[in-house]
Amino acid sequence: MKAGNLAGLLAYAGDEPVGWVAIEPREAYPRLARSRTLAPVDDRPVWSITCFFVARPHRGKGLTRALIEAAVRFARSRGATIVEAYPTEYRSDVADAWVYTGAASTFRALGFEEVARRSRSRPIVRKAVGRVGRR
Numbered sequence: 001m002k003a004g005n006l007a008g009l010l011a012y013a014g015d016e017p018v019g020w021v022a023i024e025p026r027e028a029y030p031r032l033a034r035s036r037t038l039a040p041v042d043d044r045p046v047w048s049i050t051c052f053f054v055a056r057p058h059r060g061k062g063l064t065r066a067l068i069e070a071a072v073r074f075a076r077s078r079g080a081t082i083v084e085a086y087p088t089e090y091r092s093d094v095a096d097a098w099v100y101t102g103a104a105s106t107f108r109a110l111g112f113e114e115v116a117r118r119s120r121s122r123p124i125v126r127k128a129v130g131r132v133g134r135r
Contacts, residue, residue, distance in 0.1 A: 009070050011054075011063055019054045021067040023047060023075055026084065037119045038086050046126065047075035049085040051100045064102055068110055072129050081130035085112060089121045 007028070011019035026048045032038050040046075049071050054063050068085075075083050090103040104114075104123055112125035 009067065009074055011067055011070075013058065018058045019052065019063045019067055021052050021071045022050045023071040023083075024050075025080075032086075037122055038124065039118075041084075041116045041124055041126075044082060045080075046082040046084040047078075047080040049083060049102070052102055053100070065106055065110065068102065068106065072110075072127065076129045079130070081128065082126055083112075083129050084115075084124060084126045086122055086124055089123065 007024055008020055008022040010017050011021075024047065026032060026040065026046050029048055029050060032048065032050075033040060049068065052064055052067060054067075072083050085102060085107055087102040087104040087107050088099050090099060090105060101122075104125065107125045107127075108114075110127070112127045114123045115126045116124040118124075
């Protein structure tokens with residue numbers, strides 16, 4: 001972590017950390033620019049949600065959804081106008097460990113829209129979170 005940068009948000013149950021979401025401006029993730037599947041859709045400035053961790057006892061209780069909502073609020077508070085994510089199309093035969101980027105259905109339920117799909121299982125989704133072109 002560079003001084004002054006925050007690479008993500010933690011979720012707590014009492015004093016115990018139980019979840020985490022990675023959220024930063026897309027340029028903080030140079031691997032995205034080099035990926036054929038997840039390369040930038042355009043040159044618009046976006047903040048990227050790249051992965052999650054939810055402790056096993058807390059899975060299936062809406063924590064990922066809460067982390068997404070918190071990440072959107074955080075990005076908006078830092079001036080973001082678009083939040084982008086790279087979720088997995090969830091299938092019942094996929095182990096939880098492989099859904100570390102979140103389930104596409106969760107993002108859709110929160111108003112994210114698919115803007116590109118270069119892989120059958122990995123859409124790129126976005127949500128407008130700020131005012132573009134207004135003062």
